[in-house]
Amino acid sequence: MARARRIVPRMLAPSRILRTTPAQAGGGRSREALVERAREAIEEGSRSFHAASLLFDRPAREKAWLLYAWCRRCDDLADGQDHGRPAEGPAPEGRAGAERRLRAIRLLTERAFEGLPTADPAFDAFGLVARESGLTREMAEDVIMGFELDATGWRPRTEADLARYCYHVAGAVGVMMAVVMGVARDDGETLDRACDLGIAFQLANIARDIGEDDAAERCYLPVDWLVEQDIEPGQHMKPHHRRELAAMAAQLVERMERHEAAARLGAARLPFRRRWAVLAAARIYGAIGREVRARGTAAWDRRVAIGRREKARHIAAAFWEAVKNRPPRPDPMPEWTRGSILIDVRMAGPVAKPPMDPLPDES
Template sequence: MITRELNAAGVTDPALRAAYARCRDLNSRDGKTYFLATRLLPPHRRPAVHALYGFARWADDIVDDPDPGLTAEERAVRLTKLDDDLSAALRYGRSAHPVNAALCDTVFRYGIDPRLFTDFMRSMRMDLTVTEYATYEDLRRYMHGSAAVIGLQVLPVLGSVAPPGTAEPHAASLGVAFQLTNFLRDVGEDLDRDRVYVPQDLLSAHGVDRELLRWCRVHRRTDVRVRAALRDLGAMTRGIYRHAARGVPMLHPASRPCVGTALVLYRAILDEIEAAGYAVMHRRAVVPRRRKARALVPALARTAALRVRAGSPFADRRAGGGALPGTVTP
């Protein structure tokens, strides 16, 4: 499959093909929902998405490496090394680091703004020292770099039939909605890392503090006050999903099944959290396979129909021919 994708994308250099394959492995291993949705993209667009996800995963793994022997300072050194190598790659157009090599190629192919990676790395460094956020506004500033920029990075790869300034806020919202869903799902696991991403003012409004969260984690129970706080954050996340969904019709038609399916699958995690009464302190919400299948089948049908319409004005174009990447000529 990776050979077909790289051939379609016009990636011929053996080292670069290996770099993209490494990123695809990271995506398939750690981003199962994203990877599933990515399979709905035209083959030539997939390697770039794998590269963007692979870089984000690589940096996140440095921050969250489970090795207890690693200090925050050692993690910071590794992040700085990754960041410095990426800066050099973007400056000189090459890198010996496999993930950065694929990312650099993707950035140049699709004209992605390098400043988005600066913002991303800033948020990754915050995770080494910041363990809680006083208000949602404080959390939002963190999520700009850790989530919103991911949507903005992917947008040029997906392509848009709307002006970038119109589509970008919705792409950013999708990244934020995904991350808030992760925060809700992983409250217990994040607490084990001494992190609380639910804003402190929201917790305090319901009489929740770290001591109560730890009690819930240890006793495998979810206090009614914790449920109320998480319910409020869930409602906020629903609103962000609604804003993000309005951007799906703005995407290139060939990319809509992928993004629409990712949105449905990730929002289904939120559904499962709600159905469980926000009992997330001791369990991880999982979307049943049958529900995933119900979301995937119509998306596959839409994807097949688009490929049949190969001669239509909205037919997807291979990289290197037709419209510039990230654009469409109606």
């Protein structure tokens, strides 16, 4: 009589043979697919950046798109938006919701650095460009701190606070973009000038968007400036304060021009096509700031925009500027420097936030 075989139940996937997800740049997505999604993101999110990026050689252009996609997605997640516009669905849940969104940004960014899939093409794109270009976690955290400032309702009290904000939301992006374009991480002088360009962009944005920011209950004019102009809290957009508002916008644009001029010194060190693209972007954003100043008290009656023909003129002018490649050194150089801002950041410590109720257990 044959012996009956004893059937022993087996685990379908015993723990000793479970395999971890293999780490690979881009989280396993194809580079072509990530680049295409990134191109769509920049085309929809920023026409000015998209126009300038087309001047890059293909390798730099694609890396710039990949980095932009991450920046755009982080900004949208932090603010509960979609390409800078209110997202469909329920409104963000106050401070607790902001904390969750920032936590998600940091976790997804860390997974991207590790080469693990994130289920989000923008973060996978960042993992790819970080691996290709040598971007660091410290660089990414400097940018994420800018999203944190916005998401937690922070506002500047002093010019030093404004400098810190402009560094995190734009200057630090300029540093990353320079590294993406091939600038060595130890080339401090060129990275400083890239930071200047980002700060110039942000100062132009702040001057242009004072009205829109007020409608969203935000204000990036330092409290000290408003006090000097004898403007009551939350009243800077009132018609009887337009003259004072125009004066403060002119202050922003004056600083913008100094940083813009300093940035040209760094652009001079780049290969021709990359230099051309940077100079074109500088001219386009500089034109935004100068138009705000030129309109004076009417600057916020309608949004300042640079049309296609004017962009084309700036791109053509940037071409000849790139050919000549002899930018004058501004005198004086910008008061805000990357080094001094970073010292202030370290002294200031973590972002100051109002007390929060503890997050509920998510387990």
